[in-house]
Amino acid sequence: MTALKKTFVDLLPPLMIAVALLFWAYGPAAVLDSPWTLMVTAPLITIVVLLLELVLERHAGWRMNRQEFFTDLFYVVLSATVITWTTEALAEAPLRALKASLGLKTGWVLAMPWLAQVAFAVFVLEFGQYWMHRLMHNVTPFWLTHAPHHHLTQLNAAKGAVGNPIELFLISLSVLALFDFDKTALFAAFNTMGVISTFAHANVRSNPPIWYSFFFTTIRHHSLHHSTDYEATRCNYGNSLILLDRVFGTYREGEASVVGQDDRKRLSIVEQTLFPFRPLIDRIKTRRAVAVGQPVEASSQAVSA
Numbered sequence: 121m122t123a124l125k126k127t128f129v130d131l132l133p134p135l136m137i138a139v140a141l142l143f144w145a146y147g148p149a150a151v152l153d154s155p156w157t158l159m160v161t162a163p164l165i166t167i168v169v170l171l172l173e174l175v176l177e178r179h180a181g182w183r184m185n186r187q188e189f190f191t192d193l194f195y196v197v198l199s200a201t202v203i204t205w206t207t208e209a210l211a212e213a214p215l216r217a218l219k220a221s222l223g224l225k226t227g228w229v230l231a232m233p234w235l236a237q238v239a240f241a242v243f244v245l246e247f248g249q250y251w252m253h254r255l256m257h258n259v260t261p262f263w264l265t266h267a268p269h270h271h272l273t274q275l276n277a278a279k280g281a282v283g284n285p286i287e288l289f290l291i292s293l294s295v296l297a298l299f300d301f302d303k304t305a306l307f308a309a310f311n312t313m314g315v316i317s318t319f320a321h322a323n324v325r326s327n328p329p330i331w332y333s334f335f336f337t338t339i340r341h342h343s344l345h346h347s348t349d350y351e352a353t354r355c356n357y358g359n360s361l362i363l364l365d366r367v368f369g370t371y372r373e374g375e376a377s378v379v380g381q382d383d384r385k386r387l388s389i390v391e392q393t394l395f396p397f398r399p400l401i402d403r404i405k406t407r408r409a410v411a412v413g414q415p416v417e418a419s420s421q422a423v424s425a
Contacts, residue, residue, distance in 0.1 A: 165314045199281045239309075276323050337359060
């Protein structure tokens, strides 16, 4: 790869962010006002990065295959439908109702410059996700919901959507509904975070420059977070803003090419769904075994926290 081509490849994440921002700032009003636009741009980001994986592969061991593709597709659809609907019904709508009942006004947000609104939305959403993510790595019940995501044995563009449904719901929670944003600024923030987090999970040979990686999460940061050593996963919690790890002392330099937990056992969709309930399931099986006089076998997987 020539120096010029390498520079271009390394600049792909910030260039895609720039494209997303320009689209939401200057796109045709009829397109930006359509409720379908965000539903198109979000998966389009993933598709573009998946195509980049075909020509700019980072690790051969992370190469996409049929099983991984359809598993990822299942979770992308799940996140865009059931998780989104559940979050709207149980969190977003109640927050908007609370805001209205209390008469909360945040006109100061709308008065901010458009790009400042985008940055503020990214910060608010990512700040909550950082602490939720950190909680999941340090408190056992929350770790049980998040652990399936760490059983991934390879990283790809859509892997950020893969996980236990309870975790996917918890990590989607935010207080954005309490603020009044320009709709295009809010959607630009979603797409900006989409670009960052997609590249942070992607098997793409792109190493953004320091002025990007100081603030935003990259595959180097996030692959280390997915490394096979459980203790090593307790760092680099920022899904998009690695800056938060630098500020709160959880940043760690490094990169991993081998990822996974529990001897790198890949979990099926059913296993991921049932994982948080495994301690309860194991206790029930133990009681039944004792009741009938059968020998008790240890669970095949360790639960760490």
